[in-house]
Every structure is written in structure tokens, then in C-alpha cells.
Amino acid sequence: MPISQELMLAILSMDSYNRGYGAGIDGLGGAGAQIGNATLSTDSTITLGLPTTSTAGFYAAAYSWNGKTVISYRGTDVIDPLTVESGASDLWRGWVNAAGIPTAGPGLAL
16 A cells, blocks of 8 residues: 555654654664655755764755655754753754844754
8 A cells, every 4th residue: 555645754754853863763774775665865964064963953854755855854852951062952052043043053954
């Protein structure tokens, strides 16, 4: 039975939480790895040269699927305001942008 577009996009969205810094699952492979009939093309650690532990609290993965590029951005995953030293706190690395305090996250997303 074929997987619907909505389900496949949801799977690729969730996959971004299992790669890069703080990966939820080890050993998934890098560029060229398959997720169903999608292929991981690149991610922010490759394209932007971000370290495995991102000081910007940012991660994105790009997949080739059905002749299109699908980009999955990792959303809020660290809300502890005391983790700013580890670089992953969404409060200090992203949310403060709404108050006009610029951080690296939005620029990296662009």
C-alpha cells in the first residue's frame, strides 16, 4: 500500500529530530541515507558547516522525494532556559527574535 503525501511529509519532518546535534537515534546515516523512497540530500551540518553540537540551536535536513526537495526544520526541542551554555536553548537562540533581539537562527533558516 502506498504512503500518502501527508504521511511521508510528517515522517520527514520527524526525521529531522533524529539527526544532527542531540540526535534522537544514532546510526541513521548521512547524505544518501534512505527514508522510504526519500533520500537525505544534505543537512545544516554539511551545508552551513555547523558543528555537531550547534551553538545556534538550529538544524534542518533536505530530502529528495518524488522529484522535489523537502526541507525539514527542527522546531522547539529545548525549552530549558538554563541550557544556553550548551547552545541549544530555543528561548535564548530563537524565541527572543520575536522581541527584536537578533540571533543566528532565522538567518540560518534563510
